[in-house]
Structures are given as C-alpha cells and as structure tokens.
Amino acid sequence: MHLQESGEMYLETVFVLSKKGGIVRSIDVCEHMGYSKPSVSRAVGLLKSGGYLTMGADGALELTDAGREVAERIYERHTLLTKCLTYLGVDEETAAEDACKIEHDISEQSFEAIKKHLQKYGQI
Numbered sequence: 737m738h739l740q741e742s743g744e745m746y747l748e749t750v751f752v753l754s755k756k757g758g759i760v761r762s763i764d765v766c767e768h769m770g771y772s773k774p775s776v777s778r779a780v781g782l783l784k785s786g787g788y789l790t791m792g793a794d795g796a797l798e799l800t801d802a803g804r805e806v807a808e809r810i811y812e813r814h815t816l817l818t819k820c821l822t823y824l825g826v827d828e829e830t831a832a833e834d835a836c837k838i839e840h841d842i843s844e845q846s847f848e849a850i851k852k853h854l855q856k857y858g859q860i
Contacts, residue, residue: 739786741840744810745769746779747788750797751807759796813839813847816860820850823859 739747749768753760766776780797783789788803799807814835821831854860 739788739806742779743783743786743788744806744840746776746783747799747803747807748810748814750789750799751804751811754799759794761795761797765797810839813842816847816851816854817842819859820854823854 746765746769749765750760753764753768762773762776762780765771765780766773769776780789780791783803784791787800788806790798790800792798814832817835817838818828818831821834822828826834851860
C-alpha cells in the first residue's frame with residue numbers, strides 16, 4: 737500500500753505523541769491534528785488494514801515496524817528541514833509549517849544533500 741501525504745501525517749502524529757509518553761488513542765490524534773473523530777477513525781482503519789498501525793483492546797494505537805519506519809523518516813525530514821529553514825533566517829513557526837509541506841515531496845537525493853550540508857557546517 738502506497739501512503740498518501742495524509743497517511744504519513746497520521747503516522748508521524750502517532751510517533752510524536754508516543755514520544756511524549758503514555759498511550760496514544762484516536763482521540764489524542766484528533767486533538768493534536770484538529771481533525772474530527774470520523775476522519776481519524778477512517779484514517780486509522782486504512783492504516784491498520786495497510787499494516788502500519790495496530791489498535792489494542794484498550795484503544796491504544798501502536799505503530800508496526802513498517803509504520804514506525806515511515807513515521808521516523810517523516811519526523812527526521814520535518815525536524816531537519818525546520819532546522820535548515822531557521823538557519824536560513826526563517827522564524828521557527830513558519831519554518832515548521834513549511835517543513836511540514838516539504839517533507840512529503842522532497843526527493844531522497846535532495847534531502848540527503850541538505851542533511852550532508854547541515855552536517856558539514858555543524859548545524860545538526
């Protein structure tokens with residue numbers, strides 16, 4: 737199953753919320769993303785059927801290995817692109833918003849080049 741941008745965003749959200757500790761439930765995703773319960777429920781169902789998420793009997797969402805791989809990749813892109821843009825002088829809020837848009841479309845080659853450049857100059 738090929739993930740769309742929205743699927744990547746849901747996985748990244750579950751990842752970010754799980755890093756804060758505790759159990760992540762659909763309602764937490766709703767509140768974090770500002771989406772309705774039906775929208776999140778539909779997305780969770782698609783991600784479960786695609787093998788990216790599981791849901792425990794208590795409603796806890798957990799990333800599968802495949803889901804964690806996608807989420808970590810998107811999260812790394814988001815954080816690194818945000819750093820890059822702030823390094824260039826963009827305010828942090830705008831940088832984070834723009835990074836969120838770029839992270840899903842940038843090629844692996846371009847992302848790695850940016851990452852290498854930032855490493856060279858000690859920015860990451």
